[in-house]
Amino acid sequence: MSNKQEQLENRGYLETGIDSQYLNSSFEQKITLLRSKIATERTLGARLLKEDKGAKTTELLINALKNEKKLYPKIEICNTLSTFSPLVIPLLIECLGKIGTNQHKKIPEKEFSKDSYPLPRDIASRTLIRIGDKAIPELLTALETTDMIALSELIDTIGHINFNFKTKNIYKPLQSCYYRNTADEVITWKIIRAFSGIQESEAFLKKLYSEVKKDGLKREIKRSLRLIELNKK
Template identity: 35%
Template structure:
């Protein structure tokens, strides 16, 4: 068996399908497709999710959300997420209930290295990522979650609000992010504070988003434990793209910072203003 054939078989085991695979199921009733979400074969689960999403079957939202929580096959999971986003607004509340509940790849500690990509970072929580795909309709429900007592769920909601802002220029979540930043900062919740300053980078060309970042940098720039929050704040300033003398002078100063990651972040941010 050739290497390409092995790869194809492995992808199919993870639920990858072709357009031809959909054709035999295209006229099957919605109820059958919903039942197919529990099939033992990943390809059939992918077929089910793909067709339910294309049909925008609202009655499939709860079964799809349940499947998203437990699905292990990569391509099936992607198809389920896409289906929920295609169905749209009816998927929002079930997805919010799933924030922080899927997988274990969400950030739980501050990073050790600067995130070196220019784009807004991919949201790692699968439910939050799906909410970003839905876009603006999810913003207000997510804002309400920012007051939740479950800080881990709040962190995923923060990611989603920032991701939606970056994707759609929806600024409605900005005031809420700024208002909770102070409480989390004063409560020494470093991961949530870091999440917020990263999310602020999604608010492009929004001067109101820069003030909190400047404040965080001022308080954290000399505390080694807070350096990741500093370089993330610097990165967000570059992402936002509001240029004034205060910001540019600060970036120039920080480009000579003792911490190499802060220095790197500052130099990259300054280059973004030149583009």
């Protein structure tokens, strides 16, 4: 085995198709794999559990996601969870901002230069994005939360899904959220970013540009307005 292969396996990488040899595994065997000390076996367990949709499996996978440290088992857990809609949506919302430490804590100094929507850093958010616009109603309801860490990831999730699916009736909830949280720069910055996919927000953003003082917010407003104009064409 090459060093590269060994490194991949240590991180839990498992080739596509290997799971076909284990399709007759019992539910208990799959859970044993998911809880294995061997990363590749955890990847296999998560992959096999796609066929066992239900509340118990969802809870086990969510708990596994919270504790998993290796890359590939984590990816496979998310792959499986994303197929468990709508059952998994509220549980993933509860996880927003609570897994990992890579979430934004402040406005970045460097602007995101691409015309796409930046992929959130939060793993629960990324999984909800894979579910798509079916998650939007519950995400909008959750905007009422007073948990600022969760709210920050909620906004990212809504913004990303809307940018790609063009969902309806999200401007007003996000605008209300903005007004409730004007003292929090990260929250307002993320809402401004989310507005980049909502043409209805154009007038609000232009007004906001003349009011805000922070350079990071002004940069994001300009970027959102540019993308709105680009998407009109």
